Amino acid sequence: MSVTRREFIRGGVAAFTFSFAAPAFLSDLARAQGGSRRNLVVLYLSGGNDTLSMVIPYNDPQYYARRPVLAIPAANVLQIGSDKAGNALGLNPRLTGLKSIFDAGRLALIQRTGYANSSRSHFQGTDIWSTANPQLSQGPGWLGRYLDTIPSPVDPLIGWATTRDTPHVLQARTVGVPSIPSVAQYAFASPNPGAEAQFARETATKISSHVPVDRPHLAFVNATTQDAFATLDRVARVNSYRPAVTYPNNGFGQALQAIAGAMNAGLGTRVFFVTTGGYDTHSAQNTNQANGAYVNLMATLNDGLTAFYNDLVKQGLFNDTLVLQFSEFGRRINENGSAGTDHGAASVMLVMGGAVRGGIYGTAPNLRVTPDNLTLENSGNDVRYETDFRSVYSRVIDLWLGGDSVGILGGDFRAGAPAII
Template sequence: MKVTRREFIRDGVAAFTVSFAAPAFLADIARAQGALSRSLVVVYLGGGNDALSTVVPYQDAFYYSRRPAIAIPAGQVLQIGSDSSGKALGLHPRLGGLRTIFNEGRLAIVQRTGYANSSRSHFQGTDIWGTADPNAPTGLGWLGRYLDTLPSPVDPLIAWNTMRETPRALVARNVAVPAIPNAQTYSLSSPNGAAEALNERNAATGMSAHLPADRPHLSFVNGSIRAALSTLDRVSSVNTYAPSVAYPNNGFALALRTVAASMVRGIGTRVYWVQTGGYDTHSNQGNAGGGAYANLMGTFGDSLFAFYSDLRNQGLLNDTLILQFSEFGRRISENGSAGTDHGAGGVMMAIGGTARGGIFGTAASLDPGNPTLENSGADVRYETDFRAVYARVLDGWLGADSVAILGGNFRANAPAII
């Protein structure tokens, strides 16, 4: 059966062809949308962070009796004082950098964050934190909905995801958030020399401008290609960044370093997404002396402290807010594998030059009958709805309307972290 090329092209289809904004024009948009204004850096600890090992209630006898193998000895925690209920608290011994930030008054710790009937599933839980709607774990993300409120045209680099996959929180209706795990490889190569490479790039740009109405899936992929091609040149500018401090050698620190570079270069991004995994510590969690969790805290704390120090040296600290969360806290009692299973309430943190440091909320009492617990005393019950923290960030940092974005008013109980 002989086939001609006619069978490969289709005619008369309704389509839009988008015009391409020149890079100079995009930079103008970026400036107009606040290249020099505030940035939000969201840090997600993937797997369900064991909040009781991050912020340790080191005078609670049940903490020790329920965690004989993995409790952190009271003498080794980094004391940060007491919360409003009088519970003495200490940071994990590997969080020395965070204690410094705390002592500088720029680390806000929000205890017992979560929501009613917390999902113990990683995937549903992560989606719920992403959509900020426990009843609707699919659909647009809370940061995506914020991005959708920005006036059009939106700079394609308004947000920057350092992971390969777009997290639920950044899923927007009108903005394709670029995924840039590594600025070094965020470039376009060619099998040919420079002149021919330019021809190819022009062709790819033209092809991706085609948005067929009857094939939205093609339009979607073309949208990604377009967003990539229109951000390449600005992203490459971060590759020459020389940080003011040495960052640890791990993927999380590398991502933070790239974020700092992008801020210093002023390329216009307002929302960054950074994540580090390994928090699903079902077994061999270890204790203060070492082990899996201590390594996680070392990576988390040391990297964040390098980032904080770099931003401080670059004069960017006051324009930056770091917001940390995880999809759930873990079970109070350790399991037989010297680890912890999936639990409920967790801990959030906010760091920034203008963050109001301190301890917000109250720690749970870990005696099994206590009303601060749930699931027959097995898990920590949430006290602060995570959406109240989001509301504070949206209203107080991003200058948005949290009621519209979150679909409800969570301002009343929002901790005053900024």
Template sequence: MSGNRREFLKTTIGASTLLALNHSVPTFLSRAAAQAANRPVSDNKILVMVQLGGGNDGLNTVIPYEDDEYGRNRPTIRFKANEVHKIDAQLGFHPQTKGLWRLYQEGHLGIVQGVGYPNPNGDHAASMQIWQSASIEYQGCQTGWLGRAIDRASDADTADIPGVFVGTIARPFLLNAEETVVPSVRTIEDYTLQKQPAATAVPRSTNDRLIDFLQKTSLQADATADRLDAVLKKQKSGNRAEYPDVPGAKRLQTVADLIRADLGIRMFSTDVGGGETGAFDNHANQRGNHGALLHQLSESLAAFVDDLARDNLLDRVLLMTFSEFGRTVRENGRRGTDHGSAAPMFVVGGKVKGGLTGDHPSLTELESGGPKHHTDFRRVYATALQTWLGIDSGPVLGEEFKPLDFLKA
């Protein structure tokens, strides 16, 4: 490794790094680097949460192409049997999701159907807060469910940074933790360390003092630097899966790079479609817009799976998608759909059973104009926490939820 790159990494990944930290951070960073220096190669299981901002239309993602109600309610945005990638005699993937269909056929992708919560909230911010806090009574909640899991992981093992957000939008509430600093990462060379609850830049003088501290103490960063350097060399060699040239794919590529670097990170969050209202909010001209987004998601997830599989890492990783709500069964007058309720979640990984979990919801028994949920989203979270990560889900979710059966033993 070059001296320049080693120094670059020792100073928390570069002079261009933006640090938004308080006075407790040097202790955190010292602990992080000291642990990284002596960590053996890990076999810890990893969770990746992918946010589909805006409210993804589940009915045009996993399409009930043989249901008469589907065609009757969506005369201009429906997809017919000869257009979809068929799952079975009733359901099929959107035409633009060939990558997801392949993963499904290979057994690396499962579909949890009819996921939601009682009395769905049609407001983007409120519903996303519910999903990210894992609390129906979200008002006043200061931490996200993954942030609480990260706090418990910090207590349970020696991971230096148990959780990371990969993206360019503001770090989501999902990762708000009480005890742990959760960094935001754009690439493995460009970190933004953010301290709850807000992410705002500190004055340059404070930044200088922190960098001086890091330089003086060195933070035993050599082992971490070597691991990151090996990942960068692999990038340049071209010996990896080919990712499409879209933002969502680049973020998942960064997640794969950080998994490969084996820094002890067990929980990741990223997004496709941006935050807040997000691109999946297709009130108009949905057929083309939604198809383009699903194509980005599909090809990005397929590349991510292929990338991890090449290095025998796929069995350690569980990826799950979520959105704040689904869409209405009936299309509106602008060739789009409005805010609905339940929708499917994708679960992806080497230890996923594949196939369908739960029945496709009825298109006549509705709530808020959309399919009525039959699976509480917190059961999916409980599965990820309890069954996958080995973290007691009760304290994280605030009550006990029975895990689902979509993972192999």
């Protein structure tokens, strides 16, 4: 029988303490490791982000010609300067908090990131960005491969996904990353509430405290059961976290608050994963400039990240934090007939942190039609990729996580990597 961490915990530890074979995840729980305070928060914008509505070339007449309904008026954008080619750029007007972080030099915007022959499939695109391998989008994620390189003993909370399932990017061969969408529910489960639940836990603890000399497998399970309880207690500390800022009362905001609480508790987690969705905007993307679908997406993104930034600054943890954002693809340049945009190619990556060299990296897309070379990367309706997304990963692995990007990514992508840190 295959038993997952969640099944083990939610099913009641005592039910498994007499098993002859240890569940696979217990090998992780039996190990413990301290680590650097430095951490990485991976942010996935699910659906395919229309970055021409996030980072806007507001002085390009082609932007307005090709998006007569969706284009954001130049007077409304939040101007952030020009790229190295002289293209004037501005942020979506709802990104006021991120504009302040950009002005403080702690937000980097990497334009036109992607890879050759970009997939337009949500599933394959997500797999490719998660594995960092356009040719082989299965197998462990690139951050899972990083976790596999950490010497034993590895802390069972070395990674933390705020989703119900472990995301592909954190799937590893030797390390199990827990999925903790709710800190309150990540606890010893008992059908009986109150004192009876406490009695059940105490009974399971007493049972697992017995270590018979002639049953090494059972002894291993008993020992790791104790470690499981210790892990539950560590996570429970996040429940008592009371931030000095107010987070949005939505899934994204509450997930970021839990991450900040885990950092505050000093749990030793090095890699977090958080996601927010709704970016598959085929229709009604900007029905109006006040509360269209994309404006609401930007509000969720801005308000969550701004609260997270302010919280970490108050805690003195922002310098130890790096936020790395990706989406499975960008969207096409032309708006469609439903006031939306369809699946495209390259997009913008957002990187935020106390060690980030903020600014605009790369150049804005050429919005002029080029019928002489209608390949995917140079068609008249796709944003051509300019920066290989794996070069961004290589920079993060080498200079932030202290890993070996060549070994982890299966190739050398350091050349041309934007100097974001």
